Amino acid sequence: MSKTRIAFIGAGNMAASLIGGLRAQGLDAAQIRASDPGAETRTRLQAEHGIEVFEDNAQAVADADVVVLAVKPQVMKAVCQALAPALGKHQLVVSIAAGITCASLQAWLGEVPVVRCMPNTPSLLRKGASGLYATAEVSAEQRDQAQTLLSAVGTVLWVEQEQQIDAVTAVSGSGPAYFFLMIEAMTAAGEKLGLSREAASQLTLQTALGAAHMAAASEHDAAELRRRVTSPGGTTAAAIDAFQNNGFQALVDKALEAAAQRSAELAEQLGK
Ligand SMILES: NC(=O)c1ccc[n+]([C@@H]2O[C@H](COP(=O)([O-])OP(=O)(O)OC[C@H]3O[C@@H](n4cnc5c(N)ncnc54)[C@H](OP(=O)(O)O)[C@@H]3O)[C@@H](O)[C@H]2O)c1
Known part of the structure; x- marks a missing residue:
């Protein structure tokens, strides 16, 4: 991850925790960007972590290797559809939203590589447990990037079938x-x-x-x-x-x- 550039779309509780975890692991502030509609949220994040922040999601993802979708599930469709023209096929999309499938994400974003994660609340204290699933488009290097990202807030386990995310939700999510x-x-x-x-x-x-x-x-x-x-x-x-x-x-x-x-x-x- 020494050169990986990560953009967070939505800078609420979970994104802030992931950013804190990544910074604690030694990731440079210049490698991290975030976008959020809340001016206060942006100012706080910038002050706490020294990262660049944006109001416009499309600006945040420019040049990013990994784009983390950290908005609420209810706004995900609109966020993805607006973001799609700004995304390239080489950019890994990591979604931490509960209940949004890879098929939905790819229908809204195009055929980008997607890792779907199910973290849990103790991730906010970096004591979380996350289940991860990768689509066929995700490379070995991108799997490592997603693993490093979620490891910043706790334990990470991969599942081989997306349906198993429902079981992860039942065991560790809830x-x-x-x-x-x-x-x-x-x-x-x-x-x-x-x-x-x-x-x-x-x-x-x-x-x-x-x-x-x-x-x-x-x-x-x-x-x-x-x-x-x-x-x-x-x-x-x-x-x-x-x-x-x-x-x-x-x-x-x-x-x-x-x-x-x-x-x-x-x-x-x-x-x-
Ligand atoms: N918190 C957990 O323990 C937990 C556990 C498992 C999974 N998750 C998942 O993680 C995701 C984030 O959860 P969270 O607890 O961090 O929620 P959160 O604190 O509400 O963060 C979401 C952020 O996204 C912002 N936002 C809203 N519309 C946006 C847009 N169009 N573009 C960019 N940003 C936008 C929100 O701003 P406003 O507040 O101004 O709307 C808010 O700052 C959710 O999908 C949730 O399912 C969370």
Whole structure:
């Protein structure tokens, strides 16, 4: 990426986080440009990162190797159609918009190489997880560029079929909310067992953090880690039995199937 020039179309939360991550990785400010209709947004970004900013999207993409589409899905069609005449076939388009398919992007932009990404909210803290899919037009060098770009805000995984982006959306895209729900539920249960709300919340949060760190650092998978902390007849076994005897896996399956199905439906609607 030492010479790669990147243009961000839309300079909101996600673009700002990606730009911060790229700058922290040592990318030069002169390699990054951004466009956004908000004067305040542009001034802030310029002041924080020293990058060149534009009101006009077409100006921002001139000479860019990678064009990152970071606008809301609802405005994507209009943004792409207006941008199409300014784009060349050699420019990689990276879309981070939820629910916009490569077919839609190429219908609006022309046959440009496209990488479709599904990041998640912790990307704003550079602790994200993103699934990436590349169209056939994307070169090996462009795959590396997209990988480096999204790695600036967290972990990156490639999928081989675009449909798998719906599964990525169900697992990691919507996933942070499932853990928030678990934190809410455990905090409420702790309170019912006699702890103050603050104590239940602190214990739950630190347990979630500790367990995530342990799972990430361990050579064992989650099932093995769980077995190791579950003595037969003990307290953890009592809780795990209660979860499993009440359809925990079936419930999680159902929840993620619903998210994946909704992701496919939204892609259908947003592509029109
Ligand atoms: N935030 C997340 O955690 C997350 C996670 C996964 C995926 N994403 C995806 O990332 C994309 C950006 O999300 P975000 O949270 O960064 O949204 P955001 O903060 O609203 O950023 C979008 C920016 O685009 C600007 N914009 C609107 N119309 C434009 C146009 N015609 N040309 C150029 N810029 C324009 C907006 O300006 P105005 O505010 O003035 O309209 C805003 O500054 C979305 O497609 C979303 O699906 C986000």
